[in-house]
Amino acid sequence: MKLHYQVDGDNFLVAGEASASLKRTLKQLGIDASIIRKISISMYEAEMNMVIHAYGGVIDVELSADKVAIILKDTGPGIPDIELAMKEGYSTATHEIRELGFGAGMGLPNMKRYSDYLNVYSEVGVGTTVEITVYLT
């Protein structure tokens, strides 16, 4: 099964709607709650990052018998130093974002913590692609 989501930038009211929608689908499919939790947390953090840093983007999800593969693509400013961005506590978010309860430098570390495979490709001025895979078994 393939799913596609469009994510608006700077619209914090609907930010997270794609992750919520995938979560509902996974529940309907009867996938184990602890696995749904891993997928939901890592995708939600990635989706929030797209909204916060990259003016939105697109998300493609591929569900197969053994895994859920999520690819989030944006055409935002890119990440100059991915290794630094992966460190807990490192953040470039604004005060407004911190007021939303994000921007504490936990996004990428949370994605890493809850996914089985995480890959981040980024080019400054071109955009970022985040690949998240969670195994179902």
Place this chain on the structure above:
Amino acid sequence: MKIEEIRHILEANVWVGEERLEGEVHAACGCDLMSDVLAFAKEEVLLLTGLVNPQVIRTAEMLDIKAIVFVRGKVPTQDMITMAKQKSMTILSTEYPLYIACGKLYRMGLMNEGEA
């Protein structure tokens, strides 16, 4: 602990989910940072927070959190109430600050950690 009991202990207002006050939570998590809630909260806990925006409801949805208490007299917006209603959540608010609200619930027996 029943949500009705939490409402009573915290002298809380009920914004949405009046019909679910008989529901129970077994652990609680007091936190203003949603990324920390995502990182550490267990499922189906009570979330106490002083942060008021739609992302609180969304974060709760991701973690199957069914009950939220806004502390320090914070009031949820209409958008948040609508979202919470759609997701069958119960939203309370109390005048107590976060530390005191957590302390009162802890003293009355809600002692399990809501963090993994």
